[in-house]
Amino acid sequence: MKFVKAEWDAAMHGFDLDPSAYLAELPKMRDALPSGAWAYASDAEHYSMRSSRCVKDLELAHISVPTGNRGTLAIEFAANRWKHESGLRIRYSAVSRFSIEYHRSIDWMQADTVLLDEILPREDGCLHEIALTDATITIHCQEIEALWGGEE
Structure with missing residues (x-):
């Protein structure tokens, strides 16, 4: 991420x-x-x-990747039972790039959880980078729709 700091500190x-x-x-x-x-x-x-609507500690639950160019990529995050009242679903339209890069092996956690994220503008929309405890998700898309719990 360019501005947000989300790094492992061994000390x-x-x-x-x-x-x-x-x-x-x-x-x-x-x-x-x-x-x-x-x-x-x-x-x-x-x-x-x-806050119960802070992304920190949400648990990666499901990723739905479209098979065609017109579909919507969706990522669902489950609520952390100690912090959140509901989970979060993010829908991405006109996705031009999607990747998950695993970079460490943290075996003491039951789920990959969100550390923090960052959204930056791009010529054709935006770049969303999500730092997880064990991976980084990167998405280039035209637009983002984030829905907490029962919102529609």
Whole structure:
């Protein structure tokens, strides 16, 4: 990620997380981000670590990859029972790139959980990068729709 810090700290035996540089840059991206991506990234609770609508600690539950060019990529995150009231579903339209890169082996966790994420503008939409405890998800798309729990 360009601004958000989500790195393993061996000395600390945990993750060093800091979205402050991204939050300082985010207002400058207002006109460059698609409206749904902006709404999701700029939500006041998105990076508020104690909020039930903070992405931190959501558990990766399901990824639905379309087989054709017209489909919608969807990622579902289950609620962490200690923190969230509901899970989160993110739909991505006009996806031009999707990847998952596994980079460490953390065998003491039952599920890959979200550390933090970052959305940056691109010429054809936006780039969404999601740091998980054991992987990084990268998506280039035209637009993002994020739905918490029963929202539709």
